[in-house]
């Protein structure tokens with residue numbers, strides 16, 4: 001773990017996956033939030049300088065998990081409770097087929113049942129490879145009634161300069177434009193650049209998307225998804241950045257959220273069933 005992260009977080013709050021080849025990952029048990037993924041000297045993820053670590057507020061940056069609701073929620077906090085609950089270590093980091101793997105878990109409790117009366121167990125398996133990171137999310141319905149949910153991996157990529165970043169793989173897809181009252185449009189561009197406040201849900205996405213201009217040194221990352229048909233593209237831009245207490249005024253220039261999820265319609269899971277979702281981020 002970098003010295004800065006060591007000073008910021010007590011060891012009891014984080015799990016560190018270290019490969020010994022310059023590839024390290026730090027995950028906070030609060031929200032199972034991946035805080036940092038260092039790949040041979042390059043930090044891939046954005047973590048705001050103003051992020052709040054009070055075990056109450058969702059962490060601004062890294063990869064928080066959204067479950068059981070994406071967006072505003074009438075029963076509980078925006079983007080659900082998974083990103084603001086403390087997760088358990090189901091199995092600590094160990095080497096498996098030349099990856100470092102650990103698993104975190106979260107089950108329903110009194111607090112979750114008060115806002116959302118269902119029983120579940122979530123497993124989050126984090127697998128750190130030499131140039132890739134695989135995040136597997138398993139949802140088990142452990143109760144006796146079915147429930148609906150939406151879910152997403154809210155990945156904040158670090159960009160050297162947002163004006164040099166782009167996303168490919170979204171051409172011809174329909175997106176919901178959340179900054180234009182949810183109007184639906186078709187993406188015409190092969191390379192989607194971000195010149196202003198963007199908050200879009202691209203639907204029926206292919207399972208491979210490329211984000212260009214990631215890290216201060218401008219690398220490309222392939223996002224490979226399983227069971228995540230939607231990709232949310234979000235950057236608050238200057239005015240919204242200023243209005244956010246846990247985000248620096250100029251940080252919109254150095255971040256880009258590309259979020260794989262199942263959000264444009266809900267998923268239904270029957271009693272006793274298990275569903276699997278995943279994304280693999282690979283440095284190209």
Ligand code: BG6
Pocket residue numbers: 058078079154178199200232234259
């Ligand atoms: C994105 C949403 O996924 O998350 C945006 O599409 C939202 O609408 C953004 O503003 C950040 O949400 P929050 O709750 O972390 O501030």
